[in-house]
Amino acid sequence: MAKTNYSYEKRQRELEKKKKADEKARRKAELKNSGQEEGSEGAEGADEDGDADEAGAEPADPAPKE
Incomplete structure (x- = not known):
């Protein structure tokens, strides 16, 4: 027997x-x-581009109304 x-x-x-x-x-x-990448990526993207917060806002330079 083994x-x-x-x-x-x-x-x-x-x-x-x-x-x-x-x-x-x-x-x-x-x-x-x-978790760090998502958090830092979102914060950096908003700071660098400035487009993240203004996506739904009016354009900065609207066409003149005549």
């Missing part, structure tokens, strides 16, 4: 835990980065 290789099984469990932890850390970093 003897069970407990060290192999333990190593496989450890690798699975590490893989799971790495995946969780990657997802957490993605969420953090995507």
Whole structure:
């Protein structure tokens, strides 16, 4: 009868835990980065272009009414 290789099984469990932890850390970093990019992108776009706040407003230089 074959003897069970407990060290192999333990190593496989450890690798699975590490893989799971790495995946969780990657997802957490993605969420953090995507939140920063969206927030900073919206703020920078409005400051640089000035069009974001004025999208629904009247034109700055309307045609003269005669």
